[in-house]
Amino acid sequence: MKVTASPYLTEHKPLFRRLLQMLLEEYPYASLLASDIREKSWSASRRLTSISGSGQFSARGFVVRVFDGAHWSEHSFSRISQDLLPELFAQIKETAALSPLPAGVAENAYAAPVEEETVFRGSTDCEVLPEDLGDDEIIARLTALRDRGLARSGQLLDCTVRANWNRTSKLFLSPKKDLEQNIMWTVARVSAAAGRGQEIKTSHEAISHLGGLELLDKLGERVARVAGTTVELLDSEPLVPGEYECICTPDTTGMIVHEAFGHGVEMDMFVKDRAQARRFIGQYVASPLVTMHDGAAAAPETGSYFFDDEGTMARDTVVIEKGVLKTGISDYQSAMLLGTQPTGNGRRESHRRKAYARMTNTFFEGGTDRVEDMIASVKDGLLLAEPASGMEDPKNWGIQCMVNYAREIKDGKLTGRIFSPIVLTGYVPDLLKSITMMSPDVEMYGAGFCGKGYKEWLKVSEGGPYIKARIRLG
Amino acid sequence: MMEKIRSALRELGADTYTVHETATRSVEAFYVRKRLDLKRRTDLTEYEVTVFRPLEREGRALLGSAAVPVYPDMGEDELREALASAYHAASFAGNPRYELYRGRREELIPSRSGFAGRPLEESLLAMAEALFAADVHEDVFLNSAEIFAIRRVRRVVNSSGVDVSWETFEVKGEYVCQCVTPADVETYHSFDFLEPEAEELTADAAAALAQTRDRAAATQAPPAGTYTVILSGDHVGTVLDYYRSRSSAGMVYQRYSGWQVGEDVQGKDVRGSRVTAVLKAAEPYDGEGIPLRDRPLLEDGVLRTIHGGSRFAQYLGIEPTGAYRCLQVPTGSTPLAELKRRPYLHVVGFSDFQMDDLSGHFGGEIRLAYLYDGETVTPVTGGSVNGSILDAQKHMVFSAERYRSARYEGPFAVAIEDVAVAGK
Numbered sequence: 024m025k026v027t028a029s030p031y032l033t034e035h036k037p038l039f040r041r042l043l044q045m046l047l048e049e050y051p052y053a054s055l056l057a058s059d060i061r062e063k064s065w066s067a068s069r070r071l072t073s074i075s076g077s078g079q080f081s082a083r084g085f086v087v088r089v090f091d092g093a094h095w096s097e098h099s100f101s102r103i104s105q106d107l108l109p110e111l112f113a114q115i116k117e118t119a120a121l122s123p124l125p126a127g128v129a130e131n132a133y134a135a136p137v138e139e140e141t142v143f144r145g146s147t148d149c150e151v152l153p154e155d156l157g158d159d160e161i162i163a164r165l166t167a168l169r170d171r172g173l174a175r176s177g178q179l180l181d182c183t184v185r186a187n188w189n190r191t192s193k194l195f196l197s198p199k200k201d202l203e204q205n206i207m208w209t210v211a212r213v214s215a216a217a218g219r220g221q222e223i224k225t226s227h228e229a230i231s232h233l234g235g236l237e238l239l240d241k242l243g244e245r246v247a248r249v250a251g252t253t254v255e256l257l258d259s260e261p262l263v264p265g266e267y268e269c270i271c272t273p274d275t276t277g278m279i280v281h282e283a284f285g286h287g288v289e290m291d292m293f294v295k296d297r298a299q300a301r302r303f304i305g306q307y308v309a310s311p312l313v314t315m316h317d318g319a320a321a322a323p324e325t326g327s328y329f330f331d332d333e334g335t336m337a338r339d340t341v342v343i344e345k346g347v348l349k350t351g352i353s354d355y356q357s358a359m360l361l362g363t364q365p366t367g368n369g370r371r372e373s374h375r376r377k378a379y380a381r382m383t384n385t386f387f388e389g390g391t392d393r394v395e396d397m398i399a400s401v402k403d404g405l406l407l408a409e410p411a412s413g414m415e416d417p418k419n420w421g422i423q424c425m426v427n428y429a430r431e432i433k434d435g436k437l438t439g440r441i442f443s444p445i446v447l448t449g450y451v452p453d454l455l456k457s458i459t460m461m462s463p464d465v466e467m468y469g470a471g472f473c474g475k476g477y478k479e480w481l482k483v484s485e486g487g488p489y490i491k492a493r494i495r496l497g
Numbered sequence: 498m499m500e501k502i503r504s505a506l507r508e509l510g511a512d513t514y515t516v517h518e519t520a521t522r523s524v525e526a527f528y529v530r531k532r533l534d535l536k537r538r539t540d541l542t543e544y545e546v547t548v549f550r551p552l553e554r555e556g557r558a559l560l561g562s563a564a565v566p567v568y569p570d571m572g573e574d575e576l577r578e579a580l581a582s583a584y585h586a587a588s589f590a591g592n593p594r595y596e597l598y599r600g601r602r603e604e605l606i607p608s609r610s611g612f613a614g615r616p617l618e619e620s621l622l623a624m625a626e627a628l629f630a631a632d633v634h635e636d637v638f639l640n641s642a643e644i645f646a647i648r649r650v651r652r653v654v655n656s657s658g659v660d661v662s663w664e665t666f667e668v669k670g671e672y673v674c675q676c677v678t679p680a681d682v683e684t685y686h687s688f689d690f691l692e693p694e695a696e697e698l699t700a701d702a703a704a705a706l707a708q709t710r711d712r713a714a715a716t717q718a719p720p721a722g723t724y725t726v727i728l729s730g731d732h733v734g735t736v737l738d739y740y741r742s743r744s745s746a747g748m749v750y751q752r753y754s755g756w757q758v759g760e761d762v763q764g765k766d767v768r769g770s771r772v773t774a775v776l777k778a779a780e781p782y783d784g785e786g787i788p789l790r791d792r793p794l795l796e797d798g799v800l801r802t803i804h805g806g807s808r809f810a811q812y813l814g815i816e817p818t819g820a821y822r823c824l825q826v827p828t829g830s831t832p833l834a835e836l837k838r839r840p841y842l843h844v845v846g847f848s849d850f851q852m853d854d855l856s857g858h859f860g861g862e863i864r865l866a867y868l869y870d871g872e873t874v875t876p877v878t879g880g881s882v883n884g885s886i887l888d889a890q891k892h893m894v895f896s897a898e899r900y901r902s903a904r905y906e907g908p909f910a911v912a913i914e915d916v917a918v919a920g921k
Contacts, residue, residue, distance in 0.1 A: 031575070065590075070751050074590040076565040076583055077545050083568040084541065099539040102569045118538040123526040123622045123644075125629040130533040158586045180752055216753065216855065221887055223753060223855040264721050264883070264919030295529050295641045297673065297683060356535070375539055377527065414849030414862070418675075418683040421879070423848035423862035444853070446881045448862040448919065476671060476685060497860070497881040497919030 025146040026205040029059035029192035031083065036194065038103055042087070043196050045112050050119070052090035052136050054197035056332055058374050059083045063153055066185035067165040069173060074158055079472075080189060080482065084374035088333075089119045093132040095356065096121065099375050133359055138199040141336070145329040146205040149235035153188055156236055161186065164239055168246050172215055175250035178257065180223065182215045182250060186239060189482070195334040204329040208482070209238045210470045213245045215253040224256035224443065226409060226427060229470030231484065233323040252409075256428060259443035264497040268404035270397050270489055273466035275426060277485035278410035280315060281385050281473065283422045283451045284308075285485070286415030288317075288342050288351035289368070289380040289475075294360050298417035300348060308348045309455035312390055315343040317352050319367055319383040324484035325469030326383035333369035333378055340366050346456075354380040372479045379475050387487035390461025394489050397460045399435035405496070406430040406437065407445065420451040429496070446497040453493075460491035498569050499654060502546060505577050511584045513549035513560075513597065515659075517784065518542070518652040524617040526625060528642045531632070542569050548580060549656075550587035551594065559591030595811040598785045600659035605650070606781050611693040612646070612666035620693065621646035624668045627695035631702035637710045639702070640683055642672035651782075659786035667691050667903070672702065674709035680716070684709045684846055684864065689903040708845055711876040712865045718879030718920040719842055719868050726882055726916040727836060727843040729896075734824065734905025735852045735859070739886050740774055740795055741824050742854035746805025750812045753855060756800050763798030769892040769914075770829055771797040776804055777823035777906060787819035794824070798890075826907030829895030836896060836912045843867045843910075844882060857886040863918075880920030889913045 046053035062078030172182030214227035292298035319337035333355040354369030370381035409427035431440035469484030525537040544567040552559040563586035652662035669689040748754040778789035810817035847861035895908035
């Protein structure tokens, strides 16, 4: 079935139109984005059970964007009614008149935006809604999985099973656009912890999809693996720093794609001269095996939508094709300054925040090598698994990823030795050019979040196949 | 809206609840080089309601709870439906029963910040002037900056009498410095001022620009090995926050931490500084409306307080202290210059410095460090620091210089012996 629209947005749409009309009588261009985002989460751990309808992205609110003939301003607010329209109009005018210009600083001047006439209504598909299962059934399932995990080993301190559900409804209005979308995604996660002395080791696995709670049916197989890995990690060793021949699991590949190159091609960074990639368009930046995509329309995952927060329709952008950098990903304002086309990557953390050029679903295409052959080809190296976090460095093309553990490979076989934790660093083109093997199947992971620097958190997905590369590890 | 919420809860028979109301006003400016690219304002009022429900399961007294956001535009039917859904959900999220924090109605506590009483746009402009005042060089300059002047009024109301509210002001932001020669590089910096300390922002930005010039001169990673690593600024706070995290009642109740009051959590054989720390009351109340006051956390490495809100405190049979987010640590007695007499690696910039409170591991990729080999100081870049607080706490030496940010007040620097560094 299709995800249904927000009754609130439907009911208030005439009001949004009236406000927009008032603004268009004053300014050459204005747009309004209205969001109504519902979330719910359920979790069961050894000592706590929780249900919340208040999630990280839960929000209902509005952002108006105004172009006064040369400059852009935005006003975010949380209330709208017929009575409030004159006050809102006055506030938006005040915002447009702001002039926070320190000595020696001028205001950027833009050309008038050009839009194509677009009317769109779209909803993603789902099978099982939270109300279909009921909170009692969801908690019962998570509790049963938790118990199964805890039963795997008496060494486990805890096993937590969690599900997060999100239904996002957005409406975008501008002089020529009338867009509505309804998206649903669900994420489920198993994590476990075990301690030795003061040190506690953890492991986790997550699954995600564009859809409802039917995802829970696929969680069971993960529980035993997470519990087993956690106990194994109690015997993990620190890794001797150095450069290693590595096989990366698809989730680790995903993080490398995201951190190594994804942030580096966000084109608001081109505007600021903060990304080396701008100077490498048309050049080899990776092994010829590598083809990389980003786009809300590139894969059905947690980074998917039909139009972005600036009213640009979603695309599938080929960022790297057979090792050659083709293009970046762009928001609307950056595209205007750069004289390029926006790619549908203008995203906001919420109506409270500014839009930036952001990733969506980012991944490498698959290759032709069997995973068994890839491991067999390693004389002395590591299998890297379970990425934890990463940080971009578009200017200098450095990469930092934290990976939970690495398994030793000697003479083409896993030896059973395990190292943890791992810091993966290096120079992005060196790493990407060192890729020599890729498995066929692409796996996507949409459980994580993406920040711009240290803020502006968004849901994205990332992924790829198993890859073989030389990587500097600490 | 608050009365509408209370009325709907009464109608529902939900007589145990907490309501958070947050009113946020902000003025924001986004600069690219010396151009204002976008200006913004926000005017947001948001509510979150947590509904509690006493339950009995197999003879055990439980308390279920579920939270739900409430929006100012919600009609009565929608509001009733949202709260009823949360009340129903609370039936299935039962945990051992506890009492909500008991309090009373208090007057709004106005902010005493120097930002209070001034229009937000004036505060923003003053701090923007201060930031750009440092941008006076040809070779190194501000690439971009984002500044946010924010006023918040928070109110917490619960069914046990708590009705408190308080106002805060801050001007925070981030900026990127760029140096184009001999290499084109950048460094990232952030700030969060609760007072209009314009001169401090100018000085910080000037230091950041100077560091960026050094980053442009850095070409090599340090040789791999073990070093006396010096961390400074917020990185010191990040490492020491391990003690705040491990001593939280939530961690102890869930057995992620076995710490007990009176325990020497820094351990035996400490050759460096003994850690003393205070939980700093940065705001008058926490999210439950519990009044916050400065509390001793550690004295010479010995744990003095397990801290947390009502729920976990009652589970552990201790006093609820409220939730703290700021740590205050006394400075050491050794000037930084003294710490730098012997060979060291002083890391001033990481890609993303991480402290894992569970494993005790800390580290990150080095964006800029100063390597002193006993003869010369060389700026280096690349490689990574990989340490463990479980080892490091035996030989940390704190500097005499002081540092202050929104989450940490204490020694500007700490020197830690024998930290592994991956490098060339």
